[in-house]
Amino acid sequence: MNQVIETILDHRSIRKFKDIPLTEDQISTIIEASQQASTSSYMMAYSIIGVTEQHKKEALAEVSGQNYVKDNGHLLVFCADFHRVTIKASDEEYEDMLPNIENSEHFLVSAIDAALAAQNAALAAESMGLGICYIGSLRNNIEKVDQVLSLPKHVIPLFGLVIGTPDHRPDRKPRLPKEAVYFENEYKSYEEPLETFNSTIAAYYLNRGSNNRTDSWTDQMLRRFTHPMRMDVTEFVQRKGFNKR
Ligand SMILES: Cc1cc2nc3c(=O)[nH]c(=O)nc-3n(C[C@H](O)[C@H](O)[C@H](O)COP(=O)(O)O)c2cc1C
Structure with a gap:
């Protein structure tokens, strides 16, 4: 068995972390790995928000009802994103794009792209000896998360990913x-x-x-x-x- 498979098969969600922030190098490597995931038609239809401000982490922890959302090495929120593809569009082009951007097909594309990127991030982190847990409970109050992260139209929060040095081994x-x-x-x-x-x-x-x-x-x-x-x-x-x- 190679090391990649070993890392994959050794996965377990970690919900208690040591008080050790990730280094800038670790964060960069994880984000680079995340971005290298396959992406539908090269759309890269997601954004990743790293949350470093304590009051924002606390607000998100409150939404999720889970303390380790604020007590971890780093917190990422994966968002579906079609704002980026509209930035260079004229008003007329924007109007033409809307029915396409706002259909079920592209909703699926953005969720799939974000999930693939997130799982690359998770695996990269785990391969570095870090632990992770996905946080879907951010959707307990999706509106609040949207406000905390100042997300524009055509960007929605999907889930969080907490990363850090494990303080337990379930x-x-x-x-x-x-x-x-x-x-x-x-x-x-x-x-x-x-x-x-x-x-x-x-x-x-x-x-x-x-x-x-x-x-x-x-x-x-x-x-x-x-x-x-x-x-x-x-x-x-x-x-x-x-x-x-
Ligand atoms: C998209 C997604 C959202 C999740 N949200 C949460 C969550 O909000 N809270 C939590 O404790 N675990 C969450 N999990 C972790 C799952 O509960 C966990 O992966 C599953 O029970 C299997 O356990 P394992 O990861 O330890 O193997 C989430 C997992 C995924 C993939």
Whole structure:
């Protein structure tokens, strides 16, 4: 097994960091790695905001309800961005671009581009011995995050990525069996691998080092999808000029 695969397979989310800020060199390397990700039609339809002002980190920690969003080595917020592509457009060209920029296709493009860039950043950080956690809970109050980061029209915050020197080493979290996610030639709706996985994850939740509980993956998903969540995101996203048609 090579070192890249070892790093990938050793991933676990880190939620407690030592009080050691990332160096400028570390940040530059991580951002360069992030930018080297493949990008749809060379659009590079994302921006990355590094949050260094403590009051802004605190505001974002409050939105996410998680302390390590302010207590870490560095905090990045990945944004979908189609503002950049309009900067050089004339008023007439801008009007022509709008139906295209604001469609579902380009909403997907920007989210995919940002996610690929973020995962490169995550892997680069982990390869340097740092730990990471993605922060989707910034969307608990997406409007507030938008204001804190002064994002223009056609730029929306998607998720955060906290990076730092790990101050704990949680157990590696099991993943679905391969048969549940990898199919050849056509989709298969199997129940059996999910049953197997429920036993695996139940044992993990019962025996892990902290936050033990009795649970299964399918119960977790039922709870998640029977409780409407962040229903304001649709209206926000459309108001900012994404996914309107
Ligand atoms: C886009 C995204 C958003 C996430 N948001 C959060 C979050 O807000 N809070 C959190 O504690 N973990 C968050 N996570 C981490 C997941 O909970 C974690 O990756 C998953 O449970 C698997 O655990 P592992 O990363 O330790 O293997 C997020 C992960 C992704 C990919």
